[in-house]
Amino acid sequence: MTVTNAIEVSHLTKKFGDKIAVNDISFNVKQGEVFGLLGPNGAGKTTALRMMTTLLKPNSGQVKIFGHDTIEEGRLARSMFGLTGQYASVDEDISARENLMIFSRLNGLSRVNAKQRTEELLTEFSLVNSADKSLKNFSGGMRRRLDLAVSLITRPALIFLDEPTTGLDPRTRTQMWETIRKLVSHGSTIVLTTQYLDEADQLADRVAVIDHGKLVKIGTPLELKQQVGGINLSFSVTEVQQVKAAVKLVADQLGTTAQILGQRLSTNLASIDQLTPLLIALKQAKIVINSLTVQEPSLDDVFMNLTVGKN
Template identity: 50%
Template sequence: MTETPAIEAIDLVKRFGDELAVDGVSFTVAQGTVLGLLGPNGAGKTTTVRMMTTLTVPTSGTARVAGYDVRTEPDLVRRNMGLTGQAATVDELLTGRENIRMIGGLYGIGRKDIRRLGDELLERFDIVDAADRPVRSYSGGMRRRLDLAVSLIAAPPVLFLDEPTTGLDPRSRSDLWEVLRGLVAGGTTLLLTTQYLEEADQLADDIVVIDRGRIIAQGTPLQLKRQAGNASLVVTVSHAANLGAARELLARTGADVHVDEGARQLTAAADGIADLTRVAGWLQEDRIEVDDIGLSRPSLDDVFLSLTGHRADDEDQEVSA
């Protein structure tokens, strides 16, 4: 029998008056995997997450979380999921430990159990030393870790993360990635929206790209990169005098060769490692010294550009949805 998906979007549609924010979005997320939901600001990512987490009712279509329908079984959906939004929602006047106890109480967890669980979460998210300090004194990274810890109090099998690392410094972002990898290793299913393509590349098993409320691409990070074009063979010769001879060698692959004289660099489309090996052999036979040779594959940013017409770091110019 086929394992029931942890998350299913089924032809989700959301209208705000005359505006169509989400237009027929459908996808599935297997248990214990990570789906990255990408798209420009205003593409409908957050609206999609809000429908899937029962925060807004779909205009049409539906979704299932842990097998439960968001329209007909919203209470069961909420019991089986956690949500970390774009902004930390912890109480800044309380300490980290008090935040965990407060949310645990709302879930109906007994005092003894919430004490034990709170200690485990504080340790897991490296907040022990700051556990009894008011949250207003926390750094941005610590607040996000506490926010994530709070969302895991009821040990949900499914976790929605809406741009979880926005505003964090690179070190805090990397630390949070490690925490998320640990959750997935333990069986948690993640759906994350993110502005950082590197984040999707690092964490996601599959990616769905949304633009203007519709899915425009879907696949693994590698599959999407392949859609953006072939890998490129990049050769940097040691001596500018060898650029002409090196260009002739690269042209033997049948590809057009771009020469950057200032950087002593040649670039040509390549058919993977086979072309790299052949060209390296030719260069060695002709005794052409190189500083570097390698394959450069399209990045997710290249994918984003080819699909949406602009790079991901242009997103801030758009309006969120």
């Protein structure tokens, strides 16, 4: 079965004067997946997203949305996606209901259909009780949910979310995550830019890391984490005189050199399957350990490994 690409990005480049903001990046986004764009501030991820959504014209390269070129068929391509930015595009001087009605009408819905769609979205995003209040009384999370609702008026198959949870408290962030998962369960394709690595880890099927305008690495969160260098193992040796013996045993069992801090040893496992034989060997050698921790690499480790200090 052939997987349809929702987006095809080919050799996309954008310059601002002498500065290259996006440098010859290419990738595909599969239909039905959550695709994360990660990168430090100024890395080029938002510029890339603005070109993908036709808000910015590239110097060279091509973007296709469900097979339609965003330059040659801009109007058709734009009709196929919704966009939610970092800052709400809604009018704060009127109510949520009025905002949704206005945007529904602007999207071509009849008055009857606009009213019906407004009620559906108010219910879906838990805004019914606040529907007729001025947005000046809305929390950041409520306004972000409304902005997302506005982008979904036409039920687009593709949704771009540019840092949708920036500035939200942890509880509201979690609520937004659930909303995004619900959209995916209904068949939507999501492109997500975020500065929160745990967010990408929680939501994204695949992640593209962009730094200094270049695509540095692409893969699933698990694939990227595995490339960092294995699983970190750390434990303390109860008897100080057994530390040297423990270091030698780790080297013999794992083929790695343990880092020593007092009586605490740290090393990497190539696979979690190495842990049990090591523990058995330590027990047979009568080396008593405690405070054992096993920690897989995080996307924070991936991010630091791929971007920090690299030019």
